[in-house]
Amino acid sequence: MTQHRTAQPPTATRDGRRSPKRPARLAAAAAAGLLLAACTGPANMEPPNVDVPTPLPAGIDFSPDASPAVPDTSCNPLASYNPGAVTAEQARAQLDDPEQISIGISQSTNLMGYRDPETNRLAGFDIDVATAMVKAIMGDETKVRWVPMISDDREPALADDRVDMVVRTMSITCKRWENVEFSSEYFRAGQRLLVAKDSEIEGLASMTGEQQVCTGASSTSVGNIAAVNTEVQPVTVPDFNDCLVLLQQGTVDAVAIDDTILAGMAVQDPTLHIVGEAFSQESYGIAFQKGNTDLARFVNGALAAMIADGTWQTAYDTWLKVPLGVDAAAPTTTYRD
Amino acid sequence: VLAALRFTPGQLRGVLAIVAALILGAGITGMTAILAKSAVIEETTSQSGRLSVAALQLYQALSQADATAASSYLTGGTPSEEMNDSYREAMRDATVALATAAGEVRSPADTELVAQLNARLPVYTGLVETARTFNRLGEPVGATYQEQASTLMRQEMLPSAHDLQENALGQLSESRTHAEAFPWAAAALTIAALGTLVWAQLWLSRKTNRVLNLGLVGATVLMVGFAGWLAMASLASGNHTERSHDDGAGPLELLSQAEITAQQARAEESLLLIARGEDNDAAVRYEEHITELIGEGRLLDRLDAEFGDDPELSASIDTAREAAETWSSGHGEVVKLAREGSYTDAVALAVGDEETSLSTSFDALNDALTAATKTSADRFADATNDAQRSLSGAAAGLAALALGALICAAVGIQMRVAEYYA
Numbered sequence: 001m002t003q004h005r006t007a008q009p010p011t012a013t014r015d016g017r018r019s020p021k022r023p024a025r026l027a028a029a030a031a032a033g034l035l036l037a038a039c040t041g042p043a044n045m046e047p048p049n050v051d052v053p054t055p056l057p058a059g060i061d062f063s064p065d066a067s068p069a070v071p072d073t074s075c076n077p078l079a080s081y082n083p084g085a086v087t088a089e090q091a092r093a094q095l096d097d098p099e100q101i102s103i104g105i106s107q108s109t110n111l112m113g114y115r116d117p118e119t120n121r122l123a124g125f126d127i128d129v130a131t132a133m134v135k136a137i138m139g140d141e142t143k144v145r146w147v148p149m150i151s152d153d154r155e156p157a158l159a160d161d162r163v164d165m166v167v168r169t170m171s172i173t174c175k176r177w178e179n180v181e182f183s184s185e186y187f188r189a190g191q192r193l194l195v196a197k198d199s200e201i202e203g204l205a206s207m208t209g210e211q212q213v214c215t216g217a218s219s220t221s222v223g224n225i226a227a228v229n230t231e232v233q234p235v236t237v238p239d240f241n242d243c244l245v246l247l248q249q250g251t252v253d254a255v256a257i258d259d260t261i262l263a264g265m266a267v268q269d270p271t272l273h274i275v276g277e278a279f280s281q282e283s284y285g286i287a288f289q290k291g292n293t294d295l296a297r298f299v300n301g302a303l304a305a306m307i308a309d310g311t312w313q314t315a316y317d318t319w320l321k322v323p324l325g326v327d328a329a330a331p332t333t334t335y336r337d
Numbered sequence: 338v339l340a341a342l343r344f345t346p347g348q349l350r351g352v353l354a355i356v357a358a359l360i361l362g363a364g365i366t367g368m369t370a371i372l373a374k375s376a377v378i379e380e381t382t383s384q385s386g387r388l389s390v391a392a393l394q395l396y397q398a399l400s401q402a403d404a405t406a407a408s409s410y411l412t413g414g415t416p417s418e419e420m421n422d423s424y425r426e427a428m429r430d431a432t433v434a435l436a437t438a439a440g441e442v443r444s445p446a447d448t449e450l451v452a453q454l455n456a457r458l459p460v461y462t463g464l465v466e467t468a469r470t471f472n473r474l475g476e477p478v479g480a481t482y483q484e485q486a487s488t489l490m491r492q493e494m495l496p497s498a499h500d501l502q503e504n505a506l507g508q509l510s511e512s513r514t515h516a517e518a519f520p521w522a523a524a525a526l527t528i529a530a531l532g533t534l535v536w537a538q539l540w541l542s543r544k545t546n547r548v549l550n551l552g553l554v555g556a557t558v559l560m561v562g563f564a565g566w567l568a569m570a571s572l573a574s575g576n577h578t579e580r581s582h583d584d585g586a587g588p589l590e591l592l593s594q595a596e597i598t599a600q601q602a603r604a605e606e607s608l609l610l611i612a613r614g615e616d617n618d619a620a621v622r623y624e625e626h627i628t629e630l631i632g633e634g635r636l637l638d639r640l641d642a643e644f645g646d647d648p649e650l651s652a653s654i655d656t657a658r659e660a661a662e663t664w665s666s667g668h669g670e671v672v673k674l675a676r677e678g679s680y681t682d683a684v685a686l687a688v689g690d691e692e693t694s695l696s697t698s699f700d701a702l703n704d705a706l707t708a709a710t711k712t713s714a715d716r717f718a719d720a721t722n723d724a725q726r727s728l729s730g731a732a733a734g735l736a737a738l739a740l741g742a743l744i745c746a747a748v749g750i751q752m753r754v755a756e757y758y759a
């Protein structure tokens with residue numbers, strides 16, 4: 001190389017001597033560029049904005065349709081069929097399977113119809129009433145198939161022959177009478193409020209427009225709330241049990257549902273209590289498929305017997321007396337014929 | 338004739354300039370192409386590769402945590418040791434994966450996804466623990482907490498984990514396209530340099546009546562070596578990269594999808610029972626997931642069609658299908674029992690300890706998918722390493738060859754130029 005360097009013309013020297021460095025330099029630059037590209041990133045990035053995570057149940061509605069409920073006076077909903085002389089055999093003839101009665105219930109309404117998490121058994125006031133009916137109709141309280149269902153499913157399940165009767169905190173209304181037969185009233189509940197004990201809330205009427213009250217989407221509560229207080233913001237959830245969680249989490253200020261259901265919530269949390277006067281009347285009845293009047297008549301007789309022999313009172317005292325804080329007696333029954 | 342000859346040193350220098358420029362161009366483009374390939378492959382094993390793996394693990398761990406939390410709720414206040422361990426392990430995997438992902442994210446969108454997940458994870462575990470406590474106290478409200486936890490997971494966390502995984506896999510496949518690309522510019526310049534060298538030798542032998550110019554011959558030999566190395570390294574690394582996808586990343590993506598879908602179906606099955614058979618939406622979601630898994634032309638079918646003849650994967654895929662079908666038919670029985678009010682039997686069948694319980698078939702399904710996932714992940718790592726190895730030394734070697742060729746050409750031509758001044 002030395003030998004030629006002296007002899008080389010200047011142009012060739014420049015080419016020949018500089019070229020080896022050039023790829024190296026370019027390579028170094030390229031490598032540096034690649035390294036830089038690989039290293040840029042988090043250091044240059046703004047910290048992201050993240051909302052405070054608030055767990056919410058699926059299907060929650062913060063602005064449900066809240067037109068005030070108008071009392072339905074198109075019928076006398078509480079007048080059911082007179083038991084007359086209908087026999088258990090006649091009643092069984094209207095069952096889908098005369099050997100086994102199917103009853104629609106809730107497994108998730110504490111104190112009314114629920115699956116006790118400790119024993120995994122069905123229990124509650126509705127279950128006691130239903131069991132008394134099974135005994136009366138079937139003569140054997142084991143000849144029953146319990147069918148858990150959501151409240152929206154109650155009327156379709158009867159119409160589709162999936163169940164023979166429904167005992168599931170179902171209020172007797174004129175509108176429902178169009179689709180099902182009802183027994184006489186077996187319990188009188190009312191919608192009230194569940195609130196934290198340290199809150200100032202004393203009733204629905206005094207709640208403000210800043211406050212939110214939770215209720216079930218399928219119940220008539222939204223209309224009933226609006227009829228009393230148009231300021232307060234209603235929030236609905238598909239399953240009213242979510243209301244208790246939302247109240248415990250502080251997302252809502254109160255829960256407005258039937259006091260029977262509120263009682264089942266209050267017993268699970270000593271910091272909550274039920275307040276205010278009932279702002280609706282919920283008369284629970286047992287529902288049957290439209291046309292099964294013999295079954296309804298027989299059940300009315302069995303209900304009257306259950307009230308007369310003290311079974312009703314025992315059930316009430318077991319489940320609801322302490323949580324509701326009142327001694328209640330069975331509602332008086334009226335018949336349409 | 339003399340007048341023409343007087344211009345020959347200039348002509349020689351001109352030829353040298355062209356040859357030098359072409360060799361230099363081929364050298365630089367070839368080397369940078371190899372360096373870039375190497376960097377991209379390095380990235381698939383490091384940043385985007387690690388992000389993809391972390392995102393995948395996160396998605397899987399979260400699905401598994403939710404499925405386990407939901408089924409352990411059903412066992413009452415006292416979940417088995419195994420279930421407790423499984424939930425804790427899933428939570429550990431999720432948090433580790435989240436921390437790894439946080440270190441590897443490169444885009445604001447991914448950073449936000451990681452932050453969203455990070456913010457929600459403690460809320461989720463809080464809900465699960467509250468559910469367990471209420472359950473232990475015998476308060477039914479625990480079920481609602483468990484459902485809320487699963488809703489948070491299903492509606493917010495799993496979609497974020499899914500997006501993160503999609504983004505990471507997108508980056509990985511972009512890298513793959515780059516790594517597989519053949520360096521056409523370098524190849525074209527190499528061919529042009531070789532052509533010019535051959536032409537220069539013919540031209541010189543005509544001008545000087547000498548057959549061989551050793552410098553130019555040397556340069557030609559070196560450039561042939563250059564061309565060979567460039568082609569071999571590019572093709573080999575391209576092949577390995579393709580293999581990393583076809584045998585590794587391809588099945589890995591489908592298998593992990595199947596695994597996650599199975600976990601989600603399992604979570605919905607438990608939720609159905611937690612809701613005491615009163616949640617029709619959970620039943621619908623279960624059906625969607627199980628159809629996605631075993632339906633015609635869905636995940637297991639696709640796995641079977643694409644990798645059914647793969648000796649290492651086919652056994653796992655067959656086992657998975659068998660287990661999934663046993664599970665699915667057993668699920669029908671669970672729903673029937675729950676709807677008929679035989680709740681205890683339904684729970685026992687779904688999550689019980691007996692051999693006949695659906696836990697057995699679900700675990701078999703999950704194990705088969707996990708085994709196949711591991712095989713694919715190992716293959717991906719092996720092929721990526723091979724691709725990396727096939728490039729090792731190539732950049733330096735190519736630079737040395739190009740440099741050598743340049744020097745030889747310069748020396749060869751310079752010797753002829755010198756003759757004019759001698």
